[in-house]
Amino acid sequence: MTAPRIIGLAGWSGAGKTTLLTRLIPALVARGLRVATLKHAHHEFDVDQPGKDSHRHREAGAGEVIVSSARRWVQIHEVADGREATLADLLQRLSPCDLVLVEGFKREAHAKLEVHRAANGRPPLHPGDPRIVGVASDTVFPEAGVPVVGLDAIAAIADLVLARSEPFAATLDRLGRRHGAAE
Numbered sequence: 001m002t003a004p005r006i007i008g009l010a011g012w013s014g015a016g017k018t019t020l021l022t023r024l025i026p027a028l029v030a031r032g033l034r035v036a037t038l039k040h041a042h043h044e045f046d047v048d049q050p051g052k053d054s055h056r057h058r059e060a061g062a063g064e065v066i067v068s069s070a071r072r073w074v075q076i077h078e079v080a081d082g083r084e085a086t087l088a089d090l091l092q093r094l095s096p097c098d099l100v101l102v103e104g105f106k107r108e109a110h111a112k113l114e115v116h117r118a119a120n121g122r123p124p125l126h127p128g129d130p131r132i133v134g135v136a137s138d139t140v141f142p143e144a145g146v147p148v149v150g151l152d153a154i155a156a157i158a159d160l161v162l163a164r165s166e167p168f169a170a171t172l173d174r175l176g177r178r179h180g181a182a183e
Helices: 017-030 053-059 087-091 154-164 168-179
Strands: 005-010 035-039 064-068 073-077 099-103 112-116 132-137 148-150
Touching: 005 017, 005 154, 005 168, 017 035, 017 099, 017 154, 035 087, 053 064, 087 168, 099 154, 112 154, 132 154, 148 154
Parallel strands: 005 099, 005 112, 035 099, 112 132, 132 148
Antiparallel strands: 064 073
């Protein structure tokens, strides 16, 4: 890949998005890609552990904490009662990579691969979302209008992701305009 690209994995809770991502990422990395992921959580979450220094810093009132070592660093930013960061805000914080895989943010206007599992009992998203560019499912959708591959066909899903992902800059421009991020 020459310029960074982006695609999301969208689907109802329980469809297997995270499971698919953990199988897809190694396949993409094996193809020589530097992959970044961005996940949306619908609930309060914490990457800190009680008793650790970073947790104690936040509990003491720090609005932002960076923890760094020779192997990795992490930045924790408290929002409190502020506005939740948009997908465009978060994308701008990523380091350079070849491909960004976004889990969640299913209502945003970026290219998405739908992850659908029949046992979930939920309707597919692709009929109502023109930004869904493919489907990974255990169900056949002959009328989908986009490519449909099996949930276990990791190589085919990787091919689909690479073929249907979109340029990072174009996605960021579209999302920025939608959210008024010209500030």
